[in-house]
Amino acid sequence: MSASSGRSGFCDICSHANNEHTFYACTARGCRNEFKICQTGSHQEFNVDGKVYVLCDWCLDHPYSCIWDVTSMPRLKR
Ligand SMILES: [Zn+2]
Numbered sequence: 001m002s003a004s005s006g007r008s009g010f011c012d013i014c015s016h017a018n019n020e021h022t023f024y025a026c027t028a029r030g031c032r033n034e035f036k037i038c039q040t041g042s043h044q045e046f047n048v049d050g051k052v053y054v055l056c057d058w059c060l061d062h063p064y065s066c067i068w069d070v071t072s073m074p075r076l077k078r
């Protein structure tokens with residue numbers, strides 16, 4: 001398991017650096033998928049206004065099983 005921060009490279013969804021993102025493991029039992037939240041607050045090109053966090057990736061099986069409240073967070077794909 002790698003650390004939850006300090007990842008190298010760039011996000012293939014929003015093009016911001018991966019170390020500007022926070023990664024959370026899905027909280028569903030036995031699930032290894034991750035939620036990926038971008039914290040730059042700059043996604044006007046995705047029609048997201050203001051300095052809000054956005055979800056770049058999430059667990060497709062459990063879209064809300066995150067310790068962070070992602071219920072109303074904008075999602076950048078799918
Ligand atoms: Zn971003």
Ligand SMILES: [Zn+2]
Nearest residue numbers: 011014038056
């Ligand atoms: Zn991103």
Ligand SMILES: [Zn+2]
Nearest residue numbers: 026031059062
């Ligand atoms: Zn899951």
